Amino acid sequence: MELLLLASICLIAILYSSVGHGGASGYLAVLSLTIYATQDPIWLKQHVWSLNLIVASIAFFTYKSSGFFSWKLTIPFIVASIPAAMVGGYLKIDNGIYDTLLSITLIFASWKLLTTKKIDSEGVFVRPPTMQISIVIGIIIGLLSGIIGVGGGIFLSPIILLFGWSDAKTAAGVAAAFIWVNSASGMVGSSLSGELLLEFDFLLPLGVAVVIGGLVGSKIGSGVLSQKTVRILLSSVLIIAALKRILDLIGV
Incomplete structure (x- = not known):
């Protein structure tokens, strides 16, 4: 496996885990710039979810152990999103539709990276959302996450x-x-559709890369680099990947 790919995946894990994210949209962006862009959407989603599970686990335990977590806020979102994400993962969609949705997601993620404030700002809780609002948000984000192949953090955090x-x-x-x-x-959900396409020879080196990246990113938090620099660099990658998907879609 190319060293550049591993380094890129590791860097994505560092950047995303520093804000509590798993990095799915970043991994999809990187893979979209390689020969793996031609793989079936289910293949892409399953491998990206696997990396997401690793990095999100590290980020969760790091932030929770530091006192930055709320079960009261989290549980309604999770309960609503579980069945929706399973349904989204189960659905088989046309490659063209998938490319369109993924491109929109990458552009949205890029926009939020440029407009969201630094994560190290301090604040206090205000009135939490009602149960009904949390459920609706959880269902919508869960379904989108399952269809596209992300974890949904890029949607939930800004909200x-x-x-x-x-x-x-x-x-x-x-x-x-x-x-x-x-x-x-x-x-x-995607496994229940009858297809589990994980290639462990491909996944193992990437897994090692994201473990390293996740540990580093979740520890340094806002990081050594300025958040503005990080957001600009990462946004550039996402935009390039989205444009590549769009150009491929229209046959340019």
Whole structure:
């Protein structure tokens, strides 16, 4: 396996885990720039979810052990997202539709990286969302996560911060737990469709890369680099990958 690919995956894990995310949209972006972009969507989703499970686990335990987590805020989102993510993972969609949805997701993730505030800002909880709102949000994000092959953190974190349901670091801890559950549910759903396409020879070196990246990123938090620099670099990768998908889709 190319060293550049492993280094890129490790870097994505560092950057995403520093904000409590698993890195799925980043892994998809990197793979979209390689020969693996031609793989079946189910193959891509299952391998990315596997990496997500590793990094989200590390990020969750790191943030939770530091006191940045809320079961009260997390559980309603998780309960609603589990069946929705399984359904999304079970669904088989046309490659063109998948490429379109993935491109939109990558562009959205890039936009949020450029517009979301630093995660190390401190804050306090305001009134949490009602159960009904949490359930609706969990279902929608869970379904999208299952279809696209992400954990949903890029959708949930901005929503939590936008409505002031928690401080930024707690939002990172909540997102990590949410991402893990959605990734596992999506994996189960796609497996129930009769296809488990994991290639462990391919997955093992990537797994080692994300373990290293996840440990480093979750420890350094906002990181040695400025958050502005990190967001610009990562956003550039996501935009390039999205444009590549779009150009391939229209046959350019």
